[in-house]
Amino acid sequence: MNVLIIYAHPEPKSLNxxxxxxxxxxLERAGHTVQVSDLYAMNWKASLDAHDTSERHSAERFFASLESKHAFENGLQSEDIAREQDKLKWAxxxxxxxxxxxxxxxAIMKGWVERVYxxxxxxxxxxxxxxxxxERYGEGRFAGKRAMLVVTTGGWESHYSARGINGPIDDVLFPIQHGVLYYPGFEVLPPFVVYRTSRVDDAKYAEVSAALGRRLDTLWTTAPIAFRPQNGGAYEIPALTLRDDLAPGQIGFAVHVEEAGVEAATQADEAAEA
Incomplete structure (x- = not known):
């Protein structure tokens, strides 16, 4: 399999x-082919602007989405953007x-998303x-591809627990996992998170790297996060609000993830009635 790692840390000798x-x-020992986009080493340009195309759609006013569409459709994107898009298609x-x-x-990784997407x-x-x-949220150009976050944080795991001061880690990462990855069609795997990085000594590093290795071994078999597909019937269109009968009385990010047991039974009932 082809694996693309988009990596953002300014220090090569860091834990990251x-x-x-x-x-x-x-991954290479397991027979996979790997490419790495080391954004700091590449001196990646983070800002999306008029210099991202060789020919402007409009010289009067910079409209990011229209300029992006014009450049993508006509082969006018800057070379660094086109190279990263080729990697995404390959992966x-x-x-x-x-x-x-x-x-x-x-910010450098956010800039990669803004320019390459x-x-x-x-x-x-x-x-x-x-x-x-x-075609988004479960559909799109990247449908059939898998994606996963590998994240480090100085905070304790309890700080990102259900009642932790920083908010649940699934909520903190929701805009990235649901928005950046699921939106264009990726199947998103649960994240690999390393907490309390300042306390990672040799023994802890051996434990963390072994756990990461196990996650990489199951990159193609781990069940993805069960985000609700936009066009699968769960949302009212064009309002794009969740149906009242799904997760009734609940709000927030969690309602956009299916509850496996309850919803399987509901779908079976609907199928029987049909």
């Missing part, structure tokens, strides 16, 4: 750098690896009607 090198060795699985800085990915590639795809609202 060591885990990235471990992941590459582990069977994508790993985003980064330290959790201020509750999100580093062109209109027509990652969004703006498919019909918009009373029955469908584009």
């Amino acid at each position: 750098g060591s885990l990235k090198d471990f992941a590459v060795r582990h 069977d699985a994508v790993i985003l690896q980064f330290p959790l800085w201020w509750f999100s990915m580093p 062109a209109y027509g590639l990652a969004y703006g795809v498919g019909e918009h009607s009373d029955a469908r609202w584009g």
